[in-house]
Amino acid sequence: MEVKILGAYGGRFKDLGTTCIQISEDTLIDAGNIMRALGEKCLSVNNILLTHAHLDHIVDIPFMIDYTFRYREQPLNIYGHRETIDAVKDYIMNWNIWPEFSSIRLINSGDYAVNYFELLPETSFHLNGFDIYVFPSNHTVPTLSYVVKREGRGFLFTGDTFRNPAVWELVNRDPEIRVLITEVSYPSYMHNLAEVSKHHTPKTLAEELEHLKRKDVDVYVMHLKPNSLKELEEEIRDTLPTVKILSDGDAIII
Template sequence: MDYIEFLGTGGTRTPTQGTTCVKVSPHCVIDAGNLINTFGDDVFTIEHIFLTHSHLDHIIDIPFLADLFVTQKAISLKIYGLKSTLDDLRQFIFNQRVWPNFEEISLIGHAEKTIELIEIEVEKPYYIDDVTLTAFKTNHTEGSCGYCIEKEGSGILFTADTYRCDRIWELLDANPHIHSLVIETSFPSSFEKLAYDSKHLTPALLEDELSHAKRRDFSVYVMHLKTLFAPQIIQELETLQLLRNGGRVLIDGDKIDFKV
């Protein structure tokens, strides 16, 4: 793959739009908001899921994926995240009450467990297929992070959900090979208090945040719009001219090439 593909881009799940899910290589995705519907018969090719945080719209397909994998796979599904994200999966999902504990259930006919939860560190690169993923801390939940996605000397910065976050602009300024920023904008600017309380961005907040970057040569892509307010958010983004250098509001199925 010479691109990343957005399988889910919505801030709300609808009959026609999935929530956050990005395919970064043939066997690896970031987040699990829309895996089963988009992979279809190829769903068993998924081997690695890197999580940004534990909110439901980012993990929703993992329990169902484990349920499918337990009788069909010979190797564990590897799920990566910061400690608090993995703790949430253990405590609130795979707890034998909400869902079976597939971390302890073996694959049928094999010794390996159905899922393996792997704690990652921020600012440490992880190599999957021919892609490098490096997590960085974001300002959304205790265990939230974004990822720098790199291949053959080119980079795409994916923030996932976040509020104001200085680390985004530090990474962009320090790494000129990062040519694209994918960032969320969930609410219209009139919902500034709700954005603060839920740790999301608005177009006005994004405009202010972009001013912190010294560089101006990267493309800006926006996703995670709350469906009820999508037309208003898009209008504000366009009025403020925030979709820079060929960027756009992403929809399910969109791709960003590693090489530009």
């Protein structure tokens, strides 16, 4: 399995995009950086699995459906927690901020342009050859973490998160999880801001990593805030030397 990081950061800045992970040509987790990363290839995307409704994770949904609408023959399927779906429908795709594409039919077929699907926490489902399990993250709004596998190997993506024992229980007991992708947003001296916004600093992630009992798991971090990028990269290199920092355009082979 090849996992492409289309957007790796916790904010937009110049050439930096926000959270967006491509697990196959037609399926993404989060929608932070579809258009600049994929260009024309966004026409192939039919499924978006959302972790939560914060703007940095959904920002390209309106632009993507707007661009692809005239070409699409099948709907864009958006999956997420009930509260995530409600937030996208009620606050963004609501005819005020952007058209309500779930009530507009495609030109090239009779289908509605967008379908929404609710995912219940702690359930599994199959999607295009992937086995996917979702469970609750620990963030300020309802957020889903994803375990994605194909042919018995895969990764766990926490999405935005603070301390969460469920991550370590899952990774420790399931050897099929080869890769952990999690987040670090702020330098450790900003721990008050990190705690109130439920994000990790290098220090809190280091404390969490003490619960990881396996040595054969590659750990990656993303969601670094662009206004603290240099100092965060330095602190992560100094205090978490085995952890790899993801950038836009990176790929992970699992």
